[in-house]
Structures are given as C-alpha cells and as structure tokens.
Amino acid sequence: MASRADVERLVNSFYDRVRSNAVIGPIFNDIARIDWEHHLPKMYSFWSSILLGEQSYSGNPMVRHIELSRMTAMTETEFSEWLRLFNETIDALFEGPKAEEAKTRAANIARLMLFKIQTI
Ligand code: HEM
Structure with a gap:
C-alpha cells in the first residue's frame, strides 16, 4: 500500500x-443513514493521513462515535466485527x-474509541 489509489481501493x-x-x-x-458520496472521500483522507502522511483529514472521529453510541449499541461486539472486516480487507x-x-493503527484507534465510549 503506497499511494492514494491504494488507500481508495482499501476504503x-x-x-x-x-x-x-x-x-x-x-x-x-x-441509524446514521450514511451519504456514501460524502463519507468515502472523508475516509480516503483519514487513511491517507494516517498511512501516507498526507494531512488531508480534519475532523473528530471520537466525538462522532460517542454520539453514535447514544443512538445504538457500540460495544465490543460491534468493534470486533468492524476490525474483523478491516483486517479481512487488508489481507x-x-x-x-x-x-x-x-x-x-486500526486496532489501536478502535480500542481507544471503545474505551472512550465506555468511560464517558
Ligand atoms: C463499531 C465500530 C464502528 C462503527 C459502527 C462506525 C460507524 C461510523 C459511522 C456510522 C460513521 C458516519 C457518521 C456520520 O457521518 O454520520 C463513522 C464515521 C467515521 N468513522 Fe467510524 N465506526 C466504527 C469504528 C471506527 C474505527 C475503529 C475508526 C478508525 C480506525 C473509524 C473511523 C471513522 C472516521 C474517521 C469517520 C469520519 C468522522 C468524520 O470526520 O465525520 N470508525 N463511523
């Protein structure tokens, strides 16, 4: 994985x-009724910033997921499934x-997110 095009394929x-x-x-x-045309480019920037040092993402994922956790279950079960799919895609x-x-990086962020959701 070396380019923005690779990151877009991953996402x-x-x-x-x-x-x-x-x-x-x-x-x-x-629940979130995602507008994918808006969400996918945001996620290209997020992962390009993390993996390629692109610095194109600005946002606060923690806050967004804490909000989501007030609307629906965001527990170990959901995070494990998210990570399983992410790892499966990478592999x-x-x-x-x-x-x-x-x-x-995904596992570390997921752990931190779940921790924040459980403690806030
Ligand atoms: C149970 C696991 C997760 C679920 C169900 C979930 C779900 C969502 C949803 C529904 C949104 C869209 C919110 C909206 O725009 O309305 C979102 C945004 C996002 N998610 Fe997750 N997510 C999960 C875990 C993660 C993890 C582990 C990461 C990072 C490694 C992540 C990174 C992001 C980012 C960067 C955004 C965009 C935030 C923004 O700038 O608006 N998510 N997620």
Whole structure:
C-alpha cells in the first residue's frame, strides 16, 4: 500500500463489506443513514493521513462515535466485527509493512474509541 489509489481501493472494498454486514451494516444504513458520496472521500483522507502522511483529514472521529453510541449499541461486539472486516480487507488486497501498520493503527484507534465510549 503506497499511494492514494491504494488507500481508495482499501476504503471502497472495506465499506462494501460493511454495508452488507449483518452486525454493523444497519448502523451505517439505518441509524446514521450514511451519504456514501460524502463519507468515502472523508475516509480516503483519514487513511491517507494516517498511512501516507498526507494531512488531508480534519475532523473528530471520537466525538462522532460517542454520539453514535447514544443512538445504538457500540460495544465490543460491534468493534470486533468492524476490525474483523478491516483486517479481512487488508489481507485480501495487500501485504507488507504498510498493510501490517494499517491493521495495528486500526486496532489501536478502535480500542481507544471503545474505551472512550465506555468511560464517558
Ligand atoms: C463499531 C465500530 C464502528 C462503527 C459502527 C462506525 C460507524 C461510523 C459511522 C456510522 C460513521 C458516519 C457518521 C456520520 O457521518 O454520520 C463513522 C464515521 C467515521 N468513522 Fe467510524 N465506526 C466504527 C469504528 C471506527 C474505527 C475503529 C475508526 C478508525 C480506525 C473509524 C473511523 C471513522 C472516521 C474517521 C469517520 C469520519 C468522522 C468524520 O470526520 O465525520 N470508525 N463511523
């Protein structure tokens, strides 16, 4: 994974899985009613900033997920499923140090998010 095009492939493929997933799909489709045309470019920037140092994302994911947790269950179950899909997507498309870094960063952010949701 070395370019913005790689990140876009990762994000597109990940959210294809998310959309049709029984555990977390409904959070995106029915609770947040995601506008994908808006959400996907934001996620390209988020992951490009993390993995490629692009500095194109500005936002506050923690706040958004705390809000979501007031509307629906955001527990260990949902976060494990999110991570499982993310890791599955990475492993299907990429290998090497950046691929491993992506999985580690996702796991760390997910752990922090769940912690904040549980303690706030
Ligand atoms: C249970 C797990 C998760 C669920 C169900 C979930 C769901 C969502 C939803 C529904 C949104 C869209 C909110 C909106 O715009 O209305 C969102 C945004 C976002 N999510 Fe997650 N998410 C999860 C975990 C994560 C994790 C682990 C990360 C990071 C590694 C992440 C990163 C983001 C980012 C960056 C945004 C965009 C925030 C913004 O700037 O508006 N999410 N998520």
